[in-house]
Amino acid sequence: MANRTAAPKPVSLKRFPGLATGAAFFFVYLYLPILFVVFLSFNENRIATIWTGFTFDWYPLVLGNADVLRAAQNSLIVATFASVIATMAATLAALAMTQGRAMRRQEVVNGSLALPLLIPEIVTAVATLIFFVAIGMPLGLLTITAAHTVFCIPFAYLPIRARLEGMDPSLREAAFDLYANERQAFFRVTLPLLWPGILSGLLLAFIVSLDNFVITFFVSGPGSTTLPVYIYGMIRTGVTPEVNAVSALLLLVSLVLVTVALLLSRRET
Amino acid sequence: MSTREAQAERPVEPQAAPQSAPQAAKGAMRGDLGAVRREMARRLALLTPAMGIIILVMVVPLALMLTYSFLTSARYGGVIWEFSTDAYLQFLFVRDLDDSLLFNDTYLRIFARSFGLSLATMGVALLIGFPAALFIALQPPKYRTMLIFLVTIPFWTNLLVRNYAWILLLRDRGLINNTLMDLGVISQPLPLIYNNFGITLGLVYSFIPFMVLPIYASLEKLDWRLVEAAYDLGANRWEALKRVIIPLAKPGIIAGSVLVFVPSLGAYITPQLLGGGRNLMIGNLIQLQFGASQNWPFGAALAFILLAIVLLALVLWALRARRSGTSLKEVEIG
Amino acid sequence: MAENIAIDLRAVSKVFGSGPDEVRALDAVSLQIRDGEFFTLLGPSGCGKTTLLRLLAGFEQPTQGEIRLHGQELSGLPPFRRPVNTVFQSYALFPHMTVAQNVSFGLEMQGTSKAEIGRRVDEMLELVKLAGYGRRKPAQLSGGQQQRVALARALANRPKVLLLDEPLSALDLKLRKEMQIELKRLQNDTGITFVFVTHDQEEALTMSDRLVVMDSGKALQIGSPREIYEHPENRFVADFIGETNLLVARVDSADGESGTFRLPSGARVQGRSRDGLSAGAEVTLALRPERAELSDDPDAPLRGRIENVVYFGTDTLYQVSVNEVGLFRVRSQNVNGGMAAAGIGSTVGISFAPDAIQVLRD
Ligand SMILES: Nc1ncnc2c1ncn2[C@@H]1O[C@H](COP(=O)(O)OP(=O)(O)O)[C@@H](O)[C@H]1O
Ligand SMILES: [Mg+2]
Numbered sequence: 029m030a031n032r033t034a035a036p037k038p039v040s041l042k043r044f045p046g047l048a049t050g051a052a053f054f055f056v057y058l059y060l061p062i063l064f065v066v067f068l069s070f071n072e073n074r075i076a077t078i079w080t081g082f083t084f085d086w087y088p089l090v091l092g093n094a095d096v097l098r099a100a101q102n103s104l105i106v107a108t109f110a111s112v113i114a115t116m117a118a119t120l121a122a123l124a125m126t127q128g129r130a131m132r133r134q135e136v137v138n139g140s141l142a143l144p145l146l147i148p149e150i151v152t153a154v155a156t157l158i159f160f161v162a163i164g165m166p167l168g169l170l171t172i173t174a175a176h177t178v179f180c181i182p183f184a185y186l187p188i189r190a191r192l193e194g195m196d197p198s199l200r201e202a203a204f205d206l207y208a209n210e211r212q213a214f215f216r217v218t219l220p221l222l223w224p225g226i227l228s229g230l231l232l233a234f235i236v237s238l239d240n241f242v243i244t245f246f247v248s249g250p251g252s253t254t255l256p257v258y259i260y261g262m263i264r265t266g267v268t269p270e271v272n273a274v275s276a277l278l279l280l281v282s283l284v285l286v287t288v289a290l291l292l293s294r295r296e297t
Numbered sequence: 298m299s300t301r302e303a304q305a306e307r308p309v310e311p312q313a314a315p316q317s318a319p320q321a322a323k324g325a326m327r328g329d330l331g332a333v334r335r336e337m338a339r340r341l342a343l344l345t346p347a348m349g350i351i352i353l354v355m356v357v358p359l360a361l362m363l364t365y366s367f368l369t370s371a372r373y374g375g376v377i378w379e380f381s382t383d384a385y386l387q388f389l390f391v392r393d394l395d396d397s398l399l400f401n402d403t404y405l406r407i408f409a410r411s412f413g414l415s416l417a418t419m420g421v422a423l424l425i426g427f428p429a430a431l432f433i434a435l436q437p438p439k440y441r442t443m444l445i446f447l448v449t450i451p452f453w454t455n456l457l458v459r460n461y462a463w464i465l466l467l468r469d470r471g472l473i474n475n476t477l478m479d480l481g482v483i484s485q486p487l488p489l490i491y492n493n494f495g496i497t498l499g500l501v502y503s504f505i506p507f508m509v510l511p512i513y514a515s516l517e518k519l520d521w522r523l524v525e526a527a528y529d530l531g532a533n534r535w536e537a538l539k540r541v542i543i544p545l546a547k548p549g550i551i552a553g554s555v556l557v558f559v560p561s562l563g564a565y566i567t568p569q570l571l572g573g574g575r576n577l578m579i580g581n582l583i584q585l586q587f588g589a590s591q592n593w594p595f596g597a598a599l600a601f602i603l604l605a606i607v608l609l610a611l612v613l614w615a616l617r618a619r620r621s622g623t624s625l626k627e628v629e630i631g
Numbered sequence: 632m633a634e635n636i637a638i639d640l641r642a643v644s645k646v647f648g649s650g651p652d653e654v655r656a657l658d659a660v661s662l663q664i665r666d667g668e669f670f671t672l673l674g675p676s677g678c679g680k681t682t683l684l685r686l687l688a689g690f691e692q693p694t695q696g697e698i699r700l701h702g703q704e705l706s707g708l709p710p711f712r713r714p715v716n717t718v719f720q721s722y723a724l725f726p727h728m729t730v731a732q733n734v735s736f737g738l739e740m741q742g743t744s745k746a747e748i749g750r751r752v753d754e755m756l757e758l759v760k761l762a763g764y765g766r767r768k769p770a771q772l773s774g775g776q777q778q779r780v781a782l783a784r785a786l787a788n789r790p791k792v793l794l795l796d797e798p799l800s801a802l803d804l805k806l807r808k809e810m811q812i813e814l815k816r817l818q819n820d821t822g823i824t825f826v827f828v829t830h831d832q833e834e835a836l837t838m839s840d841r842l843v844v845m846d847s848g849k850a851l852q853i854g855s856p857r858e859i860y861e862h863p864e865n866r867f868v869a870d871f872i873g874e875t876n877l878l879v880a881r882v883d884s885a886d887g888e889s890g891t892f893r894l895p896s897g898a899r900v901q902g903r904s905r906d907g908l909s910a911g912a913e914v915t916l917a918l919r920p921e922r923a924e925l926s927d928d929p930d931a932p933l934r935g936r937i938e939n940v941v942y943f944g945t946d947t948l949y950q951v952s953v954n955e956v957g958l959f960r961v962r963s964q965n966v967n968g969g970m971a972a973a974g975i976g977s978t979v980g981i982s983f984a985p986d987a988i989q990v991l992r993d
Contacts, residue, residue, distance in 0.1 A: 041525070041690065041709065042435045044534055051432035054425055054509075058451055061462035061502065064472060068465060078470075117346035124343035141347060144355060148563025148607055150580040151362075152355065154600040157587065158365050159358035161375065178354045181347055232453070239455040242565050242580075246587065256457050263461050263570065267468075275458040286453035290446060525690050526723035528710040530737030530788065540736070544727045 062279060069272040086273035096274060099258035102169060103238055106254060109173045111233035114180030118233075119188055119226055121181075123218070126192040127200065144179040152179070153246035160247060167249030175247050176237040183236050184229035187293045191225025224292045231289035235282050359604070366598035374591040384598035404582065404599075411578040414493060414568075415561035418500040419508075422557045423550065425501065426508035430549075431542070433509075434516035445513060452506040460570045463499050464490065467571070491573030499567040507556035515549025516542070548618065555614045559607050579603050636701075637792055637824040638664040638687065643696035645682050645848075656682040658848040659696070664792075664826060665841070666701075669818050671827045673835040674845035675871070680828045681720075683845075684794050687826065688717045701791065711740070716785035717794040720801070722777045724769035730756070730780050731765035737788040755783040758817065775806045782817065792824045799834070811838055832872050836860060844868045862905075865992045869917040876923070876959050877991075878916040882908050892916060892988075895955040898932035902988030915991040920960040922987035925949060925972055931980025935959060937973055949973070951981060 072083035090096055121141060125134065144152065156175045157167075165171055199221070203213035241256040248257055255278060262271045366384050368376040389405065390398035433444045451459065466472045467490035474486040489495055519542065527537040543550070565580035572578070577585075579599065586596025645657040656679045664670045672680040685691045686698060689710035698705045705713060716737065725733050731752050738748045756762050759779035769777055778798060785793055798814075799807045815838055818825045829835050835842050836856040843853045844867070852859055852868045863869035866877065880892035883899060885908035891899050892914065902916060935953035942965075949961045949972075961981060963972065973979050 041528055041534070042521075044431070044435075044538070047428055047432050047435075050425075050428035054429035054432075054505075055447065057425065057502070058448070058505070061459060061466055062451060062454065064465055065458065065462045075470075078475075114350075117350055120343040121347035124340040137344065137348070140351060143351060146559075146607075146611055147355075147359075148560065148580075148603060150563045150565050150583050151359075151600045151604045151607075154583060154587065154596060155358035155362040156354065158362050158593070158597065159354070162361055162365075174354050177350055181351060185347070235453050239453075239457075241455075241457045246584075256455060259455075259461075260457055263457075263464075267464060271461065272465075275455070275461060278455050279458055282454040283450065286450055290449065294442070520721070520723065522719055522721055522723040523725060525688075525710070526717070526719060526725070527736070528690070529688055529715075529717045530784065531711045531740035532736070533709075533711050536740060541725060547727075 065272055066276045066279065069269065069276040071269060071272075074269060086269045087277075090270050090273045090277070093270075095253075096255075096258065099253050099255045102172075102252055103255040106169060106173050106176055106244075107234050107237035110176035110180050110237045111184070111230055114177050114233045115184040115188075115226060115230040117177075118181050118184035118229060119222070122185055122189040122192050123214075126189060127197070141185050142182050145182045149242045153243045156243060157246045167247055168252040171247045171249075172244055172252060172254065175243050176240060179240070179243070180233035180237055184233040187228045187232065187289075188222065188225045190293070191222055191228075195221055228289045228293035231285050231292070235285050235289070239278070239282060362597045363601055366594055366601050368594050370592045370594045372591070374587070374593060376593050381594065384592075384594040387592075387595050388598065388602070407577050407582050408579060408602075410493075410576070411562055411580075414496055414500065414578065415558050417493075417497050418504070418561045419554050419558045421497060421501045422505050422508040423554060426505055426553060427512055427546075427550070430509045430512035430516055430546075433513055434519070441517070445510070448506050448509050448513075456503060457566055457570075459502065460499050460566050463495070463502065463571055467495055467498070490571055491575065493572075493576060495571040495573075496568050496576060496578070499571040500561045500564055501557075503564070503567055504557045504560050507560070508553035511552035511556065512546055512549040515546040519545050551614065551617065555610060559610060562607065563603055635666045636663050637666040637668075638826070639699040639702075640683075641697050641699075643683075643686065643693045643698060645679070645686060645691065646694045655848050657686070657693075660845075660848070660850045661696075662843055662850050662853055664824060667822050667824055668840040669815070669825045669827065669838060671829060671835045671839040671842035672845060673829060673832060673842050673871075676830055678845045679848040680830075680845060681796055682848075684717070684796050684826065684828055687792070688715055688794055689713050714791040715794060716788050716790040716792075717796065718778075718781045718785050718798045720796045720798065722769075722781040724777055724780055724784070726769055729766050729768055730761065730772070733769065733780055734765075734784045734787050736784065741788070751787055755787045758786070758820070759783045759813075774802055775810065778802065778810060779813075782814075786817070786821060786823070789821075790823060792826060795825060795827045797828050797830070799829070800831075807834075814838065836872070844871060846871075862989055863917060863991065864905075866915060866917075869989070869991060874920050874960060874962075876918045876920060878918065878956060880914055880916050882910050882912045882914060885910055889985075890990075892990075894932065896933065896953070900932050900983075900988060901985035902990055903986065904990035906990075906992065908990070917989040917991055918983060918987055920948065920962040921946070921964075923959075923961045923981050923983045924963060925951075925961055926980045926982040928980050928982060931982045933959065933981040934978065935981065936978050937975050940975060947972075949979075951979060953981070 068079075069086055070082050070084065071079050072085070073080040118141075121137075125137060152175075156171075156178075160167060160171045160174075195218075199217055200213050203217045208216060239256060240254075241260060244254050245257055245260065248254065253261075255274070259271065259274055259278070262268065262274070365376055367380055367382065369379040369381040369383065371377050386398065387404075389400060389402075391401040393399050429448070433441055433448070436444060464471070468474070469486035469490075471489070473489060474483075477483045478486065489498075523541055523545065524537050527541045532540060562578075563580050564578055565584060568576055568578040568581050572581075574581075583596050583599045583603070586592045586599065590596075640660055640662050642659045642661050643657055644655065644659055647654045647656055658679075660679075660683065672683060674680055682691065686693055687705075689705070689708060689712075692706060700713070700715070725736070728736070734752045734755050735748045738751055743751070752765065753762070756765055759782050761776060761779050761783065764772070764776065764780075769780065772780065778801075781798070795814075799810050802810060811834060814825070814827075827838065836859075839856055841853065841855050842859060844851045844859060846867050852864050854862075859868065860872055863872060863875070869875040869877070878894060880894050880900070883891040883893045885891075887907075888905065889901065889903050890908045892902055893899050900916075904914075908914070933951075933953050933956065935951040935956075937949055938952050938958065939948075939950040941948040941950075943962075944965070946962045946964050949963070951959045951961060953959045959981060
């Protein structure tokens with residue numbers, strides 16, 4: 029007993045009984061549904077939940093569907109314009125909010141920029157619909173893009189501001205000290221350092237626009253159906269392998285873009 | 298001799314310093330007034346695009362929505378520009394044949410159910426989310442980042458698709474019922490979908506990252522030495538959890554609860570897909586007024602009531618957070 | 632003898648990590664801490680003091696060896712089952728509880744009755760001179776007051792051993808001096824065994840009954856402050872505690888514990904060693920600056936040129952460059968109004984009593 033050679037069993041105080049099981053359950057809960065959709069998209073059986081064999085057929089079928097392609101095209105157009113405009117506006121706002129001395133009403137401005145995140149989507153959808161109808165703007169890609177730009181702003185703003193806040197303010201001051209003017213300091217010092225944040229914000233804004241359903245559903249008109257709205261229509265008519273394949277594609281695009289965005293936002297300055 | 302000099306000097310220094318510092322600052326401020334003004338102008342210019350878009354396409358529409366809620370409904374959608382409180386009356390009353398108002402709880406019930414479901418969602422999300430957040434916070438830093446990554450990623454995928462996935466799992470011939478029947482555990486499919494159970498499950502699934510992330514943020518900041526101190530003073534794991542970890546994670550727990558409750562209350566997709574259209578929530582009721590019912594003022598009024606409830610919840614939370622010294626920034630996603 | 636040993640460490644090692652990241656924080660440490668004594672772990676940052684304390688508290692388990700508390704093997708026993716309490720370096724006061732709630736926490740965990748808890752909390756706050764502060768939150772207290780709360784919280788449980796990890800390092804000098812006296816008083820009043828960690832040698836010397844000097848996970852020397860200071864056994868201890876002049880010498884002749892050593896300059900000096908000496912062996916001699924003195928004696932064992940004179944108030948330090956030895960330090964008491972005995976540049980002799988020489992083991 030006294031001459032023990034083996035190390036005593038470590039009793040880690042950071043371990044709580046059942047916690048790992050709970051966490052495992054959580055991650056299964058989080059990913060099982062997503063993976064299941066992707067899994068079923070390769071099921072050759074039309075009755076979508078009974079697995080009978082592997083097939084890749086649904087993808088060419090879906091990608092050959094003119095309606096799907098038109099919806100996808102609409103989604104890309106909207107997401108591109110909305111995210112680019114929102115990111116430019118958000119970058120300027122983030123510069124205003126982080127450089128120089130602290131402002132009074134800073135909280136108010138930050139709150140307003142986060143407003144689109146706080147207001148329930150259904151309320152925004154109703155308000156935007158009423159607005160476009162009231163000013164007599166026909167519902168279409170333009171109204172969708174305008175509505176998307178609003179809620180894209182906070183998604184672009186947050187990573188850009190985070191990046192700016194993590195940036196050493198004396199870098200900009202050093203540029204001034206070395207005779208750079210405001211514009212030169214921005215383009216030669218701030219912007220190069222800010223790029224990952226801007227790209228990350230742009231990607232996140234692009235994703236939320238691409239995936240948006242509720243607001244789009246309200247402010248889209250005939251001919252301006254986006255991919256999520258189109259998928260919604262498909263789901264309502266029933267569970268089919270085509271829905272699974274389009275859904276899996278949409279999931280894949282989001283997964284890739286968000287991974288890139290999050291990796292970018294984590295990259296060291 | 299040199300020491301005596303040093304001693305004689307010492308008391309003088311602290312008196313001299315505070316006099317000169319404010320004077321210098323005041324002088325700088327007076328000289329900089331022009332620069333300050335220029336700075337403000339620059340800031341305003343930079344803020345204009347973002348604030349302009351938000352005001353024009355969000356704040357103005359919200360004001361317009363409030364206006365619409367006080368107008369008269371046109372028969373086939375839209376409004377007639379005539380002041381009316383009918384939309385708000387309709388929320389609680391129906392007009393009898395003789396034009397008298399009879400109390401009607403149809404809509405109130407839908408609101409109550411939405412509240413109930415959102416509270417249930419919040420509770421379930423907390424029960425699942427807290428252990429997950431704690432588990433992640435206890436991992437070595439390099440794994441933590443990766444796990445948080447994994448928690449965040451589903452949030453960025455399509456909400457519609459994520460809810461659709463649950464149809465595949467929950468319906469009568471879905472994965473769960475099929476598996477259970479194949480195993481012989483049940484002979485009839487369990488009613489997992491198109492009821493409150495299905496909605497709650499879907500809502501929890503939709504918003505659980507909002508619960509995990511703020512709780513994790515609180516736990517990650519938690520000084521583990523405090524937990525060691527609790528152990529040192531005789532607390533076992535359960536006591537340490539109850540007396541130290543949970544109280545210190547409270548700001549995160551409250552933030553997470555609000556962030557799950559608020560979007561649940563206004564949910565549209567989940568009750569639509571997993572409630573089977575029979576179990577309405579506020580969101581579906583609002584949508585109906587712009588679809589089948591074509592009663593825009595009522596829809597606007599409902600949306601406004603929902604907004605008021607949500608903002609009230611957020612303001613109460615913000616006040617609490619300010620009092621307890623936590624910042625809203627800690628709970629942002631992304 | 633055995634029953635008044637509070638803590639008994641037998642060849643305790645602690646290894647963190649594995650492979651190339653392996654860190655041996657403690658390396659076969661054996662030591663005994665007596666019941667009721669003020670025992671100090673002294674050593675530079677990173678030498679393993681905190682690790683040793685955490686093993687005693689139960690936050691970590693030893694990789695090898697065993698720890699006994701009053702004869703009972705502690706391994707596997709979680710911290711909440713050990714009659715030991717800790718005063719954390721950062722105090723680790725629960726920020727969401729009041730001072731009184733912090734102090735009563737341990738008693739509540741033990742299931743002490745409400746009345747008894749109330750009484751004990753008052754008594755403890757009294758003891759650390761914080762009566763009336765019970766309803767404040769830790770954030771509303773100064774650093775010194777927080778320190779006292781941390782002490783009260785630990786002492787309220789009447790632990791068999793109190794562990795203190797650099798408890799004074801966050802305090803400013805004046806407060807630190809006060810708390811040193813305060814801690815000694817508390818230890819006297821309560822009779823509890825204190826295991827105190829510091830990297831400040833002066834603190835260790837003034838406060839401890841006994842201390843251990845540690846380096847790189849090893850216990851180098853254990854003893855009373857006087858033994859450690861006057862008779863350092865090796866180069867590290869001699870150098871770490873106070874100032875020391877080190878001289879390399881050869882044993883000229885040895886006679887049991889005392890011997891004659893020949894310095895590189897050729898001069899011979901007398902000295903004592905606890906180990907046996909063998910003629911011809913090379914040894915290192917340690918000599919405290921205050922045990923040496925400047926002298927006019929032409930036969931002084933060392934001679935050199937004064938390079939620098941530093942006035943310290945109570946004494947003056949002379950740095951003398953001695954051929955083949957290097958810079959040699961001599962401290963002399965300022966008894967004559969602090970006038971320097973010799974100026975920079977002058978040549979002086981250095982002499983010392985035979986018992987001032989300590990022979991080191993390595
Ligand atoms: N949990 C740990 N993991 C890895 N290395 C550690 C850990 N704790 C301490 N160490 C290492 O062990 C050595 C001793 O540390 P410590 O006991 O804290 O020293 P001290 O308290 O004397 O400054 C150091 O090299 C330190 O880096
Ligand atoms: Mg330490």
